[in-house]
Amino acid sequence: MKNQRKIALVLTITALTLFGVVNLNDSQRFASAQTTATPTPAEFNQADALAKLKEQIKGKEQEPAEKVFKNIQSLKGVPAGRLLAIMEMGYARSLGVNCTHCHTPEKWEAEDKNTKQIAREMSAMVGTINNSLLKNIKNLKSATPTVNCTTCHRGQIKPALNLPN
Ligand code: HEC
Ligand code: HEC
Incomplete structure (x- = not known):
């Protein structure tokens, strides 16, 4: 009886350790992948990011954004170059921010x-x-x-x- 309990305990500890080791490896791998793939906002260089994206879509600037990018929901039909x-x-x-206000750099298609979504x-x-409200106001100076x-x-x-004071 005493021995049986001892064996059960050893088996449980072995199982827990194995499980723990597997988890540890996974989370470590995930953590290191994250730190290399995602620069912190302090390191973010908007001009570089835009240059890289323009290079990636080279030759496809005039194609509709939804064919060139991965997750276009509201700017469908807009040429890819124009989307950038x-x-x-x-x-x-216009908001006085850089890309990181709405995106994690390199994960442009993500919804994180x-x-x-507010921007959409x-x-x-x-x-x-x-298209609806301004058009109904009569006698405005602009045609559009x-x-x-x-x-x-x-x-x-x-x-x-x-207004500012
Ligand atoms: C105010 C929020 C906002 C800012 C700032 C912003 N974006 Fe976006 N971005 C969006 C939205 C919204 C979409 C998705 C548009 C849609 O659904 O049609 C998008 C989509 C994209 C996509 C397409 C990704 C894909 O594969 O679907 C790229 C690339 C992109 N943005 C790059 C940039 C870059 C580079 C900057 C900085 C110069 C930037 N964005 C700044 C809101 C923003
Ligand atoms: C009619 C005025 C108006 C227009 C036009 C407008 N916004 Fe806004 N926007 C607001 C107001 C008001 C808020 C809310 C600010 C607050 O939180 O009190 C806001 C908030 C936002 C926010 C959330 C900011 C944050 O970090 O909390 C985003 C993103 C945004 N607007 C993007 C846009 C984009 C992109 C456009 C153009 C497609 C746009 N807005 C056009 C009035 C406007």
Whole structure:
């Protein structure tokens, strides 16, 4: 009886150790893969990232973004080269941020930051303002009155409610 219990204990410890070792190896591998693949925001260089992406899509600039990139939901039909310009000027610059505000560098297709989905919904809101609301205002001077991200954000994450003093 005493011996049986001893054997059971040894077996349990062996199983736990084996299990623990397997887990440890996996998490270590994962951790090292993460540190090499994902630069921290401090190391992020937007010009380099854009240059690398332009190189990757070379020759396919005029193809629709959804054919060139992996996860295009709202900018369908936009030429791939133009999508990068929208990212740089339309999104990053108009909010006063860099790509890392909405993306983990190199994982451009991922949905790991909620700001990315917010941007899609902002884009839909801009569409509604331009295509439905502004069109119904009579006697405007412009033939195509338009707002975009810059109209509200003006280089800030949170649009101002007051003029600066
Ligand atoms: C304000 C948020 C925001 C910023 C800032 C931003 N992006 Fe994006 N990015 C998006 C959204 C939203 C999409 C997906 C668009 C869609 O669904 O049509 C996207 C998609 C992409 C894609 C396509 C990925 C794929 O394979 O599907 C690339 C590449 C990309 N962005 C690069 C950049 C780069 C480079 C910068 C910096 C110059 C940047 N983005 C800045 C919101 C942002
Ligand atoms: C009509 C004004 C308006 C327009 C146009 C507009 N936004 Fe916004 N945006 C806002 C407001 C208001 C907020 C909320 C700020 C807060 O959290 O109080 C916001 C928040 C955001 C945020 C979340 C920022 C954060 O980190 O919390 C993102 C991302 C964003 N907007 C992207 C865009 C993009 C991209 C466009 C153009 C496609 C755009 N916005 C156009 C008014 C606007």
